[in-house]
Amino acid sequence: MTKRNTREIILEEALNLFAVKGYQSVTVKEIAKAVGIKDSSLYKHFASKQAIYDTLLAWMNQKFEETVSFYRLPQGEMESVAREYGRNDLVWLKKACEAVFLFFLKDPQASKFRRMLTIEQYKNKDAAKTLYNWFFNDAILFQTDLFREMIRQGSFRDGPPQIIALQFYGPFYTLLCQYDMMPEKEEEALALLMAHIEQFASIYQTRNEEH
Template structure:
């Protein structure tokens, strides 16, 4: 149990330091000092700083998947996901977006990991790729495919899927950056988020009562 606790303390200390100083700005000695152990002792738990980072990334992936599963957000083939998004109402969509939004602005682990990637993206190619995958290219790619399918199925009016994805996701990312680590402003953040979703739906969503 003590070994496991020490491993977790190492990860926590590393994430705290990485989120403030970036990956390259932190040494194994720094992490060990934050935990209160010698750097030689740290190597008994992790082979390298690289392994610590890889473990933190695994943790980020796991926490995100747990959030998606907990809130029963659509997963699987794009056709299946499209159907679930298309057949649910606006209030359901707000709750689905809320879940992901609050994960990135309120979950301490996710917030620190995002800070790490933001700091490191301009000097570390891997960090830049991860930041793009998590917060820009990956998100836009998924939403472009989703909205394209929703147009084909008649849930959305015809438009350029990539442009529509950018219009949907751009303001959400901006709100994430604006309200990052500000739980006292959560009500304000969600009000702006919901207003954005409502305006977006007015422009693109075709209600069940309309001709497709």
């Protein structure tokens, strides 16, 4: 087992505290105490509490990119991404959605980071912006562009792309919030998510021999 260095322990303990109390309510002294070091020792690794937050944000972005790459979710130009989504079957789509859903629901760091943002959004503009971008704006914009291109390519039925994106993403985020504190009901959450994807695909997805 790889031994964790002090910098990694600081990040993990800070995130543990942020997820319970929020960013603003946690002091550097509390983080240092949780790690088992003095304040002065913590500053050798991070110049400020903000530096810890910034590092956690970069860490989360990297972990998400690694998840996307690991499950081979399409990336790159929207035309090719849409073609890939249109080419793959419903089984593949379910696995892709399950991977992203479980990342935000169960990944030890990602779930805590999301909780911290939720707590902090009303007190910290940076946290509010990050929450908005991660879970609303970026997701809806991506899916709007994706569905618009899939409609153009003929793998999706015609309709308003932004509304279609909202119809797809709304239940995804609702289930994420609903089952956040109920890890024992993961199978129930996934069953509802899969049922939603099946219903959504039956409405919008077109299928022919070419696709």
